[in-house]
Amino acid sequence: MRKISLHLLLVILLVTLSACGKAGQAKQASAENEAVPVRLGILRSAQPLSLSEEGGPLYKRLEAAGASIEKTGGFAAMSPAIEALNAGSIDITIGSITAAISALVGGSSEFTIFTKQPGDQDNQGIVAKPEAGIKGPSDLRGKKIAVNRGGTGEYLLYKALEKGGLDASEVEIVYLPPTEAGPAFESGQVDAWATWGSFTAVALVDFGAELVISAGDIESENDTVYIVRNGFLKEHPELVHEVFEGLNEESALLSRDADHTVQLIQDIQGVSEAVARQQLEGSLYPFDPIDDTVRQRWQAVADYMFEKGIIPNEVDVLSNTVDVRTLK
Numbered sequence: 001m002r003k004i005s006l007h008l009l010l011v012i013l014l015v016t017l018s019a020c021g022k023a024g025q026a027k028q029a030s031a032e033n034e035a036v037p038v039r040l041g042i043l044r045s046a047q048p049l050s051l052s053e054e055g056g057p058l059y060k061r062l063e064a065a066g067a068s069i070e071k072t073g074g075f076a077a078m079s080p081a082i083e084a085l086n087a088g089s090i091d092i093t094i095g096s097i098t099a100a101i102s103a104l105v106g107g108s109s110e111f112t113i114f115t116k117q118p119g120d121q122d123n124q125g126i127v128a129k130p131e132a133g134i135k136g137p138s139d140l141r142g143k144k145i146a147v148n149r150g151g152t153g154e155y156l157l158y159k160a161l162e163k164g165g166l167d168a169s170e171v172e173i174v175y176l177p178p179t180e181a182g183p184a185f186e187s188g189q190v191d192a193w194a195t196w197g198s199f200t201a202v203a204l205v206d207f208g209a210e211l212v213i214s215a216g217d218i219e220s221e222n223d224t225v226y227i228v229r230n231g232f233l234k235e236h237p238e239l240v241h242e243v244f245e246g247l248n249e250e251s252a253l254l255s256r257d258a259d260h261t262v263q264l265i266q267d268i269q270g271v272s273e274a275v276a277r278q279q280l281e282g283s284l285y286p287f288d289p290i291d292d293t294v295r296q297r298w299q300a301v302a303d304y305m306f307e308k309g310i311i312p313n314e315v316d317v318l319s320n321t322v323d324v325r326t327l328k
Helices: 002-033 055-063 078-086 097-104 150-161 180-187 197-206 231-233 237-258 258-269 274-281 292-307
Strands: 034-042 067-075 090-094 111-117 127-128 142-146 174-176 192-193 212-213 224-229
Touching: 034 078, 034 237, 055 067, 055 237, 055 274, 067 078, 067 150, 078 090, 078 097, 078 111, 090 097, 097 111, 097 150, 097 224, 097 292, 111 237, 127 197, 127 258, 142 150, 142 180, 142 231, 150 174, 150 192, 150 212, 150 292, 180 192, 180 197, 180 274, 197 212, 197 274, 224 231, 224 237, 231 237, 258 274
Parallel strands: 034 067, 034 090, 142 174, 142 192
Antiparallel strands: 090 224, 111 224, 127 192, 127 212
């Protein structure tokens, strides 16, 4: 009887151990097969990051690499998107190099710039209504101009003042976030508005404004940049490279079907077809890696912003970039 009992106990033990082993293997396999979430912070913009669709190149590339896309947004500008990134809520987002430089002041932001597009020289700058009497940079003297503090708007204004031979003391700078600057401009509370992207398009199409000073007129260096949370970059560098390649493919695809792309912009922004089309051409440039020439140019932008008092401290742009080609 004792032998039988011992035999039964041994059988039960072996069965239990076998079951535990299989459960552990199943759990490990499940963890290995689980897709890595890539959390994208979407702006209300016309860039491929925002316009990418399920089944498109970006989604396909990341799915093939064992990842999945989760979109959060849309943010009105880069600043709140960076706040979400610093809080660990998103992994990748988009904005301008001037906004990125401003966010790096103080060293509390945890991101790296990994790719760029040229800034849209024809859809950012300073807008004004005909009655304001502004035709060029020198006409800004004595005018009230709305800008967002520390970012694209303030940078564009200082570049325009420099071009017109004016000092900042010769204009009245009104600091407003873009969501408040638009209504202030439309109602005539300010004479001009230094702005970009969808905000420029709305001013031109809906508010009857003119782009009186374009970014090209004042030799702006305000590229569109894509940033990644440092923790995500460290853990998944290969996925950041896949995002870069996928964005280039998205840009090419969106360029081939303008009508569909316009509809995507309308869906994201809730704007008219005319406003959507105004943004189209300047949003679908190819994506470039960050090389030493680009780094030096951006460092010059940061130094300029510090010199003009747009940012309170110097910023080291060079150490906050990566050449995406090294992440394969």
